[in-house]
Amino acid sequence: MFLQTIPYPQLRLFFDGMLCMMALYALFSFTQHRRAIYWQYALYILCMIITFYWDDIDYGKANYLPGTNFKVVIVESLAFLLYIRFAVLLIEIPRLDPFSNRVLRIMTIIIAIEMVADLVLYLTDASNLIKSNNYIIFRCVIAFGALIVVPRILKLRQAAIGYFIAGSLFFVLGCLTALTINFIPAVFDRNPGNALTFPVTFMEFGVILEVLCFTLGMSVKNRKNELEKIDAQDQLIEQLLENEKKQSALMRIRDDISRDLHDELGADLSSISVMSYAAIRQMNGQESGATDTVNIIGETSRKVIARMREIIWSLHSAHDSVTNFSFRAKETAYALFEHQPIELHLDFPPEEVDSRIPAEYRRNLFLVYKEILHNIVRHSQAQNVYISLCIENDYLDLTMKDDGTGFVYRENKSSGNGLMNLKQRTSAFSGKFSLESEPGKGTIVNVKCPVTPGSDTI
Template sequence: MPLLHWIHILLIGTMLFQATFMLVQWFVFRRKDYLYYIVYMCSTLLFLITRLDSVLHFFPAPIPPMLDEYLDQPLIIFACWMYIRFGYYFLELKETQPALYRNARLVEIFFMVFIIAKCICIPFSFSYTTSSIIYMIASVSLALSAAPLLYKLLVQRNLLNNLLVIGGVCIAIGGISGHIFTLIAEDPEQRTILVYVAFEVAILLELLLLNTGLVIKNKRTQQQIIDTQDRLIHQLQQTEMLRTSLSTMQTKLSSDLHDNIGAGLSSIAMYSQVARQRMEKQPASAAQVLNIISNTASDILSEMKDTIWFIQPAHFTFEQLIDRLRQYAEPLCAEKEIHLEFRLPVAAMPELSLGARKNIFLVLKEAINNAIKHASPQSIIVSIDCAEAQLTISVTDDGAGLPPTAGRSDGNGLRNMQQRAKGVGGRLDLFPVTQGGTQVRFELPMQVAS
């Protein structure tokens, strides 16, 4: 057997191995694009085997002329059609690039039209030369119809796109060059054998490019899996941190309810007994005790409303916190004829976590309450500044200045305010104002607040 025949058999064997390999891949991954590639490769194999049967004798009997015509040009164009379908599924154009996907579907229509037209023309029995010319013109037309799609894929500078496009171009050039050779070859045997050499070499190059593309795609898929796992791990860590934070906050709220509201209710119960005992003999004293009960109940009600606001599930913005603070401070300031002003930054302020929301609000509430009760100011200014990853909140009044107990841990609730500031990683200080008055400054990192 001549060497050229052995080369044909070797190339056909390589294609058969590739088809088997892709079949295994399809059984493992069940990807639709692998199935289309198997159909493309099997169609190409059948085309080459039927074309080379006259010299290599693959079949025990000659193929009928009419069937041989149907297994010629229509079959190889069908194979090219399957390669295009494999390509846009392999590159996931439908999901990632719908416009290119629609272009690919239009190119498919050209291939289907050619197959139908060729099958209709076969019974008219055109000569071999005429048929080759028609096929060459049709092949060039089909290649030109696909050229814009291939160009759009190439300009994206995506390695996977480039490998697939170059493989398709190699197949097109191999098929067209073979039929150009048939027009100039004089020996019919050369037409039968050499016409398919360029096509087989092109398919071999396409196999190398495809396998490289499979390696790249598998690597990308593995990286996507790793990235997805990393995101899930990060989400689980955040969920665990949130669960821990909520657990800590629930414990703290439970402690606050027990210490503050529980103590208040106990005092109401105690004062109620005292008032009952004094009601008949000491009505004036009983009235004072009832007034204490009323004030305590009002304080408990206010604290309950604050607690309900703290534990709402959504993260609140500073605007919502300021609105809540206005609802508390404006009636108190109006009663004392004190001007209350809020100065907010122009830039957007962060959302507040549950812990930051609670501590910031209570610090500001205590600072305003202290100024109203102890400083007798004419105005109170609450200002908020977000700069250099730090949040600064200050409450400034023009009242009587720092009280004598300001330097001690028990003066005017300073101890509680400082503890709340430290609880969210912040710092709280008191400063005298030059024109008279006091400034309470609360500083904390921005990432702690959000």
């Protein structure tokens, strides 16, 4: 075997060098990541190197008993404490298995009690047999705790667990091999020319394999953490983009409000101001027709109030339900056709519909609906108008049909500004607009608007 040809001092130097390099790697990782697991990991490796050095000396003594060297026991106990802490941080035991975390805390307290007991035995100069028995008892208790925790850890779904268990297995196998060969002095005679005759060779080799597994486990965990950070960043970017879209939608709504206030209300308010001065002059006897002017002022004021109500309604969040839109659509149709020689036929849902129209859609949808009704009054010369509303496939389906004169309409052909405006407003709420008309056969206009489930179903 290859290791049999290597002198023990050279192999120990090689193994110690490997462990020192791994400890330095852990320290460099700590400077980059600033996580406690790295410096604790480096200190654990250092404790094992020191333990192997003193164990090598103790194994050469006559009548050797484990646990009689106070320095070895203290450093070894410190290594166990760091080992437990390393497992807690690597596998996230407190979050994944609180019961195992409590067991590990108890094990930590037991190790601390053992260190105090060893100090007392050292200061009182107790016999080696008592020291060894004390050492063995506490180690058996720690082993029992490990037997409780390890099976529970195996059930956790963590990528680093496999590396941790494999590393721990290598360490245990190395220690068991070293313990076994102590009782076969004829074969394991500690020949300096054969590294395999020394117990520490197997212990240190087991620790090297353990450290390699732990390093791989930390790399896997770091990779997982990086992927989680990337996912979190992607979600944050997606949320920021969504917020930007909402902000853009709000800005468009503000621009629409500003334009509507200027175009629809500004001129009427200015005319009210001008006519009020005219009425004053007329009432002072300078001119005639004061009553007609006041009537015009009143009519214009009512128009302003009606338009202001429409703007407020379209913006109020409480009016986002399909049922509320249906009520407003009925009210508008009745008011518009009240003094017209046109018979109105409505087919709206008889019950409340548990769907809502997004706020950024509702205003443009209502303006499209209102503009179509005005076009019917102005141009259709119809005797009957049929308006129906229903919900199909997450769309509000609004159809308006008249039996008027109709007109020549061809899809994908140039059309007037009115139709272009209707199509643009429909596109603004991601809707669908269709129109069918022929001379003498009336007109059918269909508008579809996306809706979302109501608050009770979200």
